[in-house]
Amino acid sequence: RPYLDMDPLCGLMLDGVALNDIADKVGTPCWVLSGDTLRARMHRMRQAMQDAGLNASIYYAVKANDHLAVLSLLREEGFGADIVSGGELARALKAGIPAHHIVFSGVGKSDAELEQAIGLGIGQINVESAEELEIISSITSKLGKQATITLRVNPDVDARTHAKITTGLAANKFGIPYDDAAALYAHAASLPGIRAAGFSTHIGSQILSVAPYRAAYARIADLVRTVRAAGQTVDVVDCGGGLGISYRNEPEGQPEALAGAIRAELGGLDVRLAIEPGRWPVGPSGLLLSTVILNKSRGDEAPFLVLDAAMNDLLRPSMYDAWHGLVPLSPHDATLAAIPTHVVGPVCESGDTFARDRQLPPMQRGARLAILDTGAYGAVMSSTYNSRPLAAEVLVDKGTWHVIRPRQPQDALWQDERVPSHLAGTA
Numbered sequence: 001r002p003y004l005d006m007d008p009l010c011g012l013m014l015d016g017v018a019l020n021d022i023a024d025k026v027g028t029p030c031w032v033l034s035g036d037t038l039r040a041r042m043h044r045m046r047q048a049m050q051d052a053g054l055n056a057s058i059y060y061a062v063k064a065n066d067h068l069a070v071l072s073l074l075r076e077e078g079f080g081a082d083i084v085s086g087g088e089l090a091r092a093l094k095a096g097i098p099a100h101h102i103v104f105s106g107v108g109k110s111d112a113e114l115e116q117a118i119g120l121g122i123g124q125i126n127v128e129s130a131e132e133l134e135i136i137s138s139i140t141s142k143l144g145k146q147a148t149i150t151l152r153v154n155p156d157v158d159a160r161t162h163a164k165i166t167t168g169l170a171a172n173k174f175g176i177p178y179d180d181a182a183a184l185y186a187h188a189a190s191l192p193g194i195r196a197a198g199f200s201t202h203i204g205s206q207i208l209s210v211a212p213y214r215a216a217y218a219r220i221a222d223l224v225r226t227v228r229a230a231g232q233t234v235d236v237v238d239c240g241g242g243l244g245i246s247y248r249n250e251p252e253g254q255p256e257a258l259a260g261a262i263r264a265e266l267g268g269l270d271v272r273l274a275i276e277p278g279r280w281p282v283g284p285s286g287l288l289l290s291t292v293i294l295n296k297s298r299g300d301e302a303p304f305l306v307l308d309a310a311m312n313d314l315l316r317p318s319m320y321d322a323w324h325g326l327v328p329l330s331p332h333d334a335t336l337a338a339i340p341t342h343v344v345g346p347v348c349e350s351g352d353t354f355a356r357d358r359q360l361p362p363m364q365r366g367a368r369l370a371i372l373d374t375g376a377y378g379a380v381m382s383s384t385y386n387s388r389p390l391a392a393e394v395l396v397d398k399g400t401w402h403v404i405r406p407r408q409p410q411d412a413l414w415q416d417e418r419v420p421s422h423l424a425g426t427a
């Protein structure tokens with residue numbers, strides 16, 4: 001990882017900042033994000049689209065990391081946002097991303113969310129069902145507004161990723177069945193208050209090969225030709241997100257290859273294109289700092305390294321059996337001979353396990369390590385399970401670091417709770 005290196009005195013450094021300094025001052029667990037890496041990766045995506053000669057807008061998928069500092073950094077670079085809730089919409093607006101630069105995705109948007117989005121003049125709504133289309137049409141009539149929509153089509157293509165993050169199979173809840181899409185599009189174009197602009201698709205996440213993308217885009221291109229032949233207008237194809245990263249030395253997805261797949265299937269259609277990347281830009285930009293609480297030996301068996309980070313902080317290993325790299329911060333630890341180690345958190349569930357039989361130096365109480373590639377679907381999926389406060393967050397940008405979220409104070413855990421008066425003793 002280009003932004004990480006081991007300094008013989010200061011230990012692991014991120015963009016020239018000693019991670020031990022951050023941990024000394026902020027404590028652990030602590031998320032650290034490299035602004036330079038995020039920027040560079042977003043620029044590479046934009047460049048890949050331009051080099052392929054594509055007229056493509058990039059809408060960052062806010063769900064991957066919705067921190068206001070992240071959204072502000074991306075707004076400054078001119079990127080739009082892909083959102084899936086009223087909360088994400090409010091965040092994107094708060095970060096200064098204009099409404100017309102926002103795309104609203106999601107299988108179940110509430111009336112209140114749709115009214116807010118349509119009232120603000122949101123750029124595009126990706127509609128996921130016939131039912132939702134009718135609801136949007138009635139809201140536009142009520143508000144006296146127009147909504148620009150695409151139909152999100154489920155292309156029934158296997159993205160060959162983890163079952164829990166596959167979205168483009170007919171069995172998944174997402175999108176409009178392919179065979180219904182042409183007729184529904186014609187209907188959409190006839191509805192009051194609806195501007196039917198085109199199609200969108202999103203087949204899953206952590207996709208490492210472009211073959212499933214090509215298969216999906218080929219089907220969308222057929223659909224565009226079909227509805228155009230029937231006299232409909234199509235201006236936009238939104239190609240979704242999903243490009244995968246390298247968690248465990250697997251070759252990461254290449255934006256240039258994605259751009260090639262888009263060009264091959266959709267390049268000749270004379271439409272405006274869009275992508276919605278989340279994990280690819282922000283995932284490798286972040287890590288989670290943690291301290292070893294204790295090294296629990298078990299005779300000849302692999303020891304348990306118990307960290308102060310847990311599944312409530314980083315859920316991905318428990319939820320998807322995800323593999324994340326683990327790197328000691330201390331240059332001394334990094335030189336010791338590695339042994340098989342189980343790395344766990346302190347939460348009272350056996351699923352609170354970050355790694356099994358991982359080759360690690362015999363790290364002792366107080367040693368620190370970094371859990372890599374946690375910039376996407378890390379802090380955003382945290383909870384306070386076991387009454388563990390949300391971890392601190394730090395942004396390293398342009399050579400200095402900033403606390404972008406202090407560790408949650410303990411009393412914030414219950415500040416919104418109300419105890420009915422007949423139960424109020426000491427609480």
Ligand code: LLP
Binds near residue numbers: 106204205241276278
């Ligand atoms: N667009 C839509 C409509 C989506 O549903 C998603 C992600 C994206 C774009 C961005 O996909 P990305 O480029 O990040 O792959 N929590 C899971 C990932 C869930 C992804 C959900 N949808 C994980 O930690 O692996």
